[in-house]
Amino acid sequence: MSILEFSRGPMLHFALIVFVFGVLWRLTATFLLGFRQRRSEPRVTKGQAMAGGATVLGMRSWPHKEFIGRTAFGEAVGYGYHIGLFTIVLLGAPHVLFWQNLFGFSAPWWPTLPGGLITFISILTVMLMLIATIRRVGHPVLRRISNFDDYFTLVILYALMLTGLMTVLGIGGRYEYILAAHIISFNALLIWFPFSKLMHAFYIFPSRFLNGYMHAKKGAAK
């Protein structure tokens, strides 16, 4: 079995199992801690509180005007590389093919972007990641609150992005090896995901909703 076959065969399957069960367990374990009953007289109905939750779920994606002056740069960089990553993963032709093969379905309707554009977006994304990394190391607050999780996650993301670019640009050695390195990086990301801050991709929904719900119950600021 070649390294490429291993990376997209047994290793990928193992990584997917870790990812799926890990994510499910981490979410389940959090919810199993249970919700305390709140006994104070609410200011609004349950429906209105739910609407408050939904509002924060959506609106927190954009900072309040009171904060934007101080947070705009960090948010712009964060949004920039997140959008870049999603575009590459969901609209890059090789990735679309990968998803279809992995999940065993054909979707000719699934749009893709031209390879050159995806390469450009990838380079831009890596540059934004670099800015984010420099901020994390250089900004006193970010440096102070960062831990192994932050840096290791970045290492895996860099490995994934750089091997992907090397595959497309044909640099760094034999194509099979570079592609294998790219898939191994992806597998590492899947395995690391449930243990790391990457879980924010799932936590963001209940966390924002609950914040909005609890605040709305009190009539507090959202």
Place this chain on the structure above:
Amino acid sequence: MSTATQSFSRQDAGPQSADERVEGAMRSFAKEFGALVGMNIESCIHCGMCAEACHFYIATEEAKYTPILKVEPFKKIFRRESGAFAPFFKLFNLKSKITVEELEEWQELMFDSCNQCGRCSLVCPMGIEVSELIEIGRRGMYDAGLAPKELADRARYQAEHGHPEEVDKPYAELLSEIGNAHDVEIPLDKSKADVFVCAPRNDMISNPSAVAAMAKVLNKLKVNYTFASNAIVAENYGHYAGSRELQKTISLRIIDAAKKVGAKTVLVPECGHAYMALRWQAADLIGEELPFKVRHVTEFLAEQLAVGKLKLNQVDDEATAFHDPCKIVRKGGVMDAPRELMKALGVNLKEMANHQGYSFCCGGGGGVNDLERAKPLRYKAQELKLHEIDATGARRFLTSCSDCRVAFEDAREYFNWDKRPESLVELVAANIKE
């Protein structure tokens, strides 16, 4: 890794060893480990945005004042003891055990440099309720015997005596003197009343006219109300110190007194944390719904205004700024009542750049007013606020919390500031239409 720049103080909670203190903190925090807390801890992406909402960080630019960092020891405890992969973290010692030295270092961050104002909770892109985590952290600190002595002592004294420190004369007597001095009848110890009222000790001592003003308005509205000799003080030092038990005991004093007179409403005076403690926390602490409504005095007066019972004269055209007390407005949900009252008074309101839900704290909330050693840091944070108030061009300065007034009064003296914080309820009382 040291964070402390201020002298550490330990509550006098008996001869606890270092291990016992750590165990106390861990047991305490474990009590609070629910899904909501878990979600808050698990969601953090270390983006640091909470710092950009915190006046202590903005004023000092010291990274240690980043709100989410203030609960770092408890995040560690959660991951090690209750997180989804706790056994894994424990087995490989990926999250080391918390030490008493770490907890001692964090005392300044949890108490001196946090007003529990909740502004950080509005900026977090993940929706983490940071200030609630800090409040839970304070409870852990209290149970570890590591709450600042000033707060812990006052909490214990208040739980036992009904007021937080020794007084020259009983508060009931003081209340009666305030009534006589301001020529207003203040009912005390009535056997039955629709509304039960308490008063801020700050006002009883330093600003008695605010207490008289509240009584005057209630008398004008012909409200059937009473104070009770054994439950006059509104403040709850248990809330500040982080003691569940003491907070509960102190709340129960008011709850029981209100039940005894058959009150349908408990009226919380101009006191932010008293409102938070009674309105949003008391029922959870005692484990049952309260048999009465809890209303802040501005909320109550706005309701009276809405139904036409309260009619007000127009005040002068003086440019006026209003400070929104965090625990009444942003966190307490009394968002519009103060402005409805000011509108009815025809106040020429000049809003600050950050107001209502996004207002900066006065700097004294969360017990910080009571910590002498926190003053230098508090003044730095308050400077931000004073500049914002000055930028409105206002000459009159109003607020609806006695603790905020204490903080601003202190800052006024320190900075030789040209404004005096005034009570909104006093302005209402002085302008009731006959």
